[in-house]
Amino acid sequence: MTNASARRPMTKPEARRFITALAEANPNAESELVFTDTFTLLVAVVLSAQATDKSVNKVTGGLFHDAPDPAAMIRLGEDGIAAHIRTIGLWRAKARNVFLLSRKLVTDHQGEVPSDRASLEALPGVGRKTANVVLNVAFGESAMAVDTHIFRIGNRTGLAPGKTTRQVEDGLISRIPPDMLRPAHHWLILHGRYICKARSPECWRCAGFDPCQFKDKKIRREAHGGTAVPMPERPVDTTD
Template identity: 85%
Template sequence: MTIPTARRPMTKPEARRFITALAEANPDARSELDFANPFTLLVAVVLSAQATDKSVNKVTAGLFAEAPDPAAMLRLGEAGIAAHIRTIGLWRAKAHNVFLLCRQLLDHHGGDVPSDRASLEALPGVGRKTANVVLNVAFGESAMAVDTHIFRIGNRTGLAPGRTTREVEDGLVARIPPDMLRPAHHWLILHGRYVCKARAPECWRCPGYAPCQFPEKRARLMLHPPASQNALLS
C-alpha cells in the first residue's frame, strides 16, 4: 500500500509540538508486549515480527511459564518452542531462531541479554529494529525502533520522511527533542496502532492534528467533525 507523502517535512518546533501532543494524550504509554525481564522481552520482540502483540502475548504466557530463561528454553528444545507458538506467523523460523538465540546467550553472554547493539544484532533473529526495542525498553537508551506504524507516521505526517526504515529512524532522531526520544517510541507506535491507522487514519481525534502535514487530514476531519473541530483546525 502506498503511503501518502506529507506536504513537507515538519520543522523541529513542529516536531516537538506533535510529540508533546501525543505525550499529553497518552502519558503512560508503554509496550503492549508482556514480559518480565530483558530475556522475555527479547524473545517476545523476536516473536512479534509479522504478528500482533496480542497474538504474541497469548503464546508467550505458556512459553515463559515453562521456559523463563535461556537454559530452560534450551531444555524445552526447538520442537517444544514450536509447539507453543504455532498460532503466530513464521512460527517454524521463529522457533529455530529463539533456540539458537538462547544457545548463543549461554555460550557468549553468560545467559544474560547483552546491552550493546553489536552483540544484540549478532543474535539469531535480531535485526536493528528488535535491538532498538530492547535497548529502549530494557536498558533505557534513547533508541528509536521503526516498525510499520512509525514508518507510516514518519512519512504521512512529515515528522520524518524517508524511503527506508533507517532514513525514518535518522529523521526522528534528528527532529525529536533528545529528552523526548526514548518515550516517543511508545507514543508513536500506539498512535499508529489506534489513531493514525494504515487504511483509515482517524484525523478527527488526532492530538497532533495541527502540525501534521498529511495532505488529506482536513478532508478526513470534515467526514467526522468533532465538537472541538475549531481547536483542531487552529
C-alpha cells in the same frame, strides 16, 4: 512515493509540538508486549515480527511458564518452542531463532542479554529494530525502533519522511528533542496502532492534528463533525 501523503517535512518546532501532543494524549504509553525481564522481552520482540502484540501475548504465557530463561528455553528445544507458538506467523523460523539465540546467550553471554547493539544484532533473529526495542525498553537508551506504524507516521505526517526504515529512524532522531526521544518510541507506536492507522487514519481523534502535514487530514476531520475526539487512555485493541 513515501512522502506523497505529507505536504512537506515538519520543522523541528513542529516535531516537538507533535510529539508533545501525543505525550499529553497518552502519558502512560508503554509496550503492550507482556514480559517479565530482559530475556522474555527479547523473545517477545523476536516473536512479534509480522505478528500483532496481541497474538504474541497469547502464546508467551505458556512459553515463558515452561522456559523463563535461556537455559530452560534450550532444554525445551526447538520443537517444544514451536509447539507453543504455532498460532503466530513464521512460527517455524521463529522457534529456531529463539532456540539458537538462547544457546548463544548461554555460551557467549553467561545467560544474560547483552546491552550493546553489536552483540544484540549478532543474536539469531535479532535485527536493528529488535535491538532498538531492547535497548530502549530494557536498558533505557534513546533508541528509536521503526516498525510499520512508525514508518507510516514518519512519512504520512512529515515527521520524518524516508524511503527506508533507517532513513525514518535517522529523521526521527534528528527532529525529536533528545529529552523526548526514548518515550517517543511508545507514543508513536500506539498512535499508529490506534489513531494514525494504515487504511483509515482517524484524524478527528488525532492530538497532533495541527502540526501534522497529512494532506487529507482536514477532509477526514470534517467528515466526522470537524472536532477532535480525545484518545482514550487505554484504547481497545483493533486490527488494522
